[in-house]
Amino acid sequence: MRMMLAVVLAACGLAVVPAPPVRAAPDICPPACDTIPDSAWMVSTAIPLYPVYRWPGLAGLAVAASAPRFEFEQACASPPVIGDPRDYAVAARAAVPNPPGEWQLQAQVVHWRGPVAQGGPTATQTFEQAKSRLRTCQLTAPFVSPSITTDEPDRLAAVISVAGQRIMRQYLLAHPDSSSLVELALWSTLPARVPWSPVPDAHVFDAMAAPLCQAYLGSCR
Structure with a gap:
């Protein structure tokens, strides 16, 4: 019966074409937060070492990240988190690989859909879990030495030495007002060809x- 109806409608020029799925706008969100909008990325000129590396725009490098993890977790051999909220987040990753001895870059934006009253606490919870995992890094990776330089309710920065062979600068920002969490990580094998240029964490x-x-x-209010 449905097939006959479809044939009749098509013959009369009245066939109904299904509407395309709603996708997020490339620059703003909502209405449909199924991707990370281009405007969510920090400007590349604000990334440390920009005068040397001229980092490209992160939005142009971004790819979808399924079940994203932070760079320090690999160095710290952090075990999986049961029921990790990042597994159902909308996330994107931008990376700039460079040869050994040069600084590498990874940035991620992680966002939880739905009401901020729900997503905001989830962002904060995920941030607190990450902070705990970084603090206990030497328990899971004895040859990795993190030194925390900023420890605030929504901001965490650290310098991480990996067995004296690699150095990493890790930044994590919780932003509950937008149900989001942002990561920036830069690292290099040692000796690094370009010395780190101090930039205030703030x-x-x-x-x-x-x-x-x-x-x-x-x-945001």
């Missing part, structure tokens, strides 16, 4: 946070 975090209220419209 400047990096401000640049990570600045785009989120614009990207997730109506989420």
